[in-house]
Amino acid sequence: MADPFGPQFAPQPAPEPDPGAPHPLADRVGQADDGTRWVATETRSRIVHLSAARANLLALAARDERRPVLISDELSSLTPAFARIWRDSGGTWVVRQADGALRNGFDGRRLSRLEESWTQPRPQSVDDYSIGYLRIPEGADILQVTTLVGLRHPARERTLLGEPLDVLAKRMDSTAGLAWGTHEPVGEPWDRRRATDVIRAEMPRLTTVVAAGPGLSATIGAQRTEFGVEEIDHLVTGIGAPDEATFAAVRSRLADVFRRVAETGMPLVGLQLVHPGRRDLAVPPYLLPPPLPLALFVGAPAVRSFGLDVALMRERHGAEVVGRPRLPALLFELGPVGLEAWQRLDRILAAFNPTLLEEALGMAAGSLSRIRSEAPSEPDPDAPHPDTPDQEGGPDA
Template sequence: MTTGEARPHPLVDGVDGDVLVTRSDREVVALTPLRADLLIAAHAAQRRVRLVTPATSRLTDPLRDALASAGGSWVVEDGEGGSWDGLLGLAADGTGVSPSFLRPVEADALQLVVTASLRHRAEAATRIGGALELVAGLAGADGPTGWGPHEPVEHPWDPVAVTRHLAARAPEESRVVVAGPSLIGSTLVQRTDKGVEEVLQALVALGPVGAPSTDAAFAEVPTRLRMLAEDALPLFASVFARPGRADLTTAPHLQAPPVPVAVLIGAPGVRDLGLDVPQLVERFGALVVGRPRIPGVVVPFGGADGGWPAFERFVDVVGRERVRAVLRGVPAPDRSEA
């Protein structure tokens, strides 16, 4: 495979049909400029990337997300002739889930998995980054510490610079990686006929599971979601919790399943679903956000260890097909271009 020239891509170690094989033995494998370029080139050539690592390697969340979004795979070799899919757990020999994948994962922190979609006005005063600062605040930070198109992030955090970078690529989609001491994630911006839409994904380490400071930060989640409506129109946001690694990397083993913490349904979703806002306030303790005439709602689901029953009751009240419909309407970034 080439990247538009006669020479092969420097990270391609082999070709298996339409799959480009790339290897790394690093302890932490990140979305470096060369690795992002490989994903871009593979996507343009309608090929997929297979990353091969030893079992001692871990992926950063931006790389894991970009690899999965591009339809790639992560093959983990145990050094004794066995291998498995580090994302799905399937054994390479086709015998089902690999026992190696089921090994317990080191979990020294409570992680929050945050996704949000917001709409901004297409005007000079618009600033991208406020939502990420709110998310970083859950871990006690004023904001991310850095940003850049790849890892490691190379620029100090500056929402004005981030906005300028993203605007310079309009109307094309543009994505940046953001990082902080307890945060890793990305934000993607795209122009639509309704304005500027921002889609962010972030992984936050709150602290040790059960620690008072962790519990206090966890309790702030509904309030932080409500604050998203202060300088933009939120479309949808969700927060899930799970025990995981404090360094926010992904090991090639089964993680604990996340539990729902809270969702935000913005005014467009409330309107499209025909939601009864007072009923949600009464039954779920929902918080009303946005303008009184066209409100959105934040619906909390309880503690980090028991959010599913409340979530199921919420889905039953709203209607499963209607919830699926609003979720399908959330802009989904194509991160194959990393």
């Protein structure tokens, strides 16, 4: 039988646009001093979503080897799907402040030129930040939980993608109104078979669809690899402002995503983090307190690839053994919520052989590395925080 996820099932490519014809959203193009070619799009939208036009701009930027740059004012926020796909495509975000100064919308670094949004490293001290970025954002009054799951599937006709979203929506009572699409706003009722067919039609290249429901936003991406079909899902759900007892119950239901996929599929790795945010789940151009890890999941293939001792992991780190008896996976609850949870996570990850990371975790290895690199390595009382008083006496000039 022919491989249903093979390249021979990819649709015929559409006619290439005229390279000389400007994209309607391309407000400026240029080349930086470091040789990077870029294309910038400006917006005044209060919520910037992954519209069909923006998705097309990303595709053309990739074809022309240009870095996409979003330019907005301080009133624009991004949907989680747009923020993730824009960044994964190499995109940057430049915020033009009311006083005319620039800053990086993702990390708050002061900028003097547009190209510094990708040439300058993440801020290392308070002096690197724009004061505007440190202001307390309005409406960040709930907790959000981000769930990252990487899975591996056989390239078969009956393979279905998106199970983590299915499980999460059911556990959080968000199935009513759950919809999906190839761009935002989504409008088609959630259907795993339909979403899988759309992604499969674009194999072997990486293709991502988006989904949204009440208090829920998700991206589901997959590509064909030598190991089969690699899937990576990012799920963001709002859980309100629960008290301690309610939060513990919600936390257990969220971890059921890992328990379930360990029983029915072949997940590679998973991570759950909690962070303050807005009810609309939008990503604001302001600093929020750092995300804090709740749980780490290590699937059966990774347990085997890393040579992890299941009994030792249970004894030393309190791992819960989940999945099928012959294919054990490990679920690590990372204890009380706090910056120390990052240290507990690091102690567990120290058992992973870094040379096997990419092979064992597939696409999820990159996401896991990015999350870890952007998080604090230890509690730091001097780290910038929205409540930090003005250190410079006023807006940056």
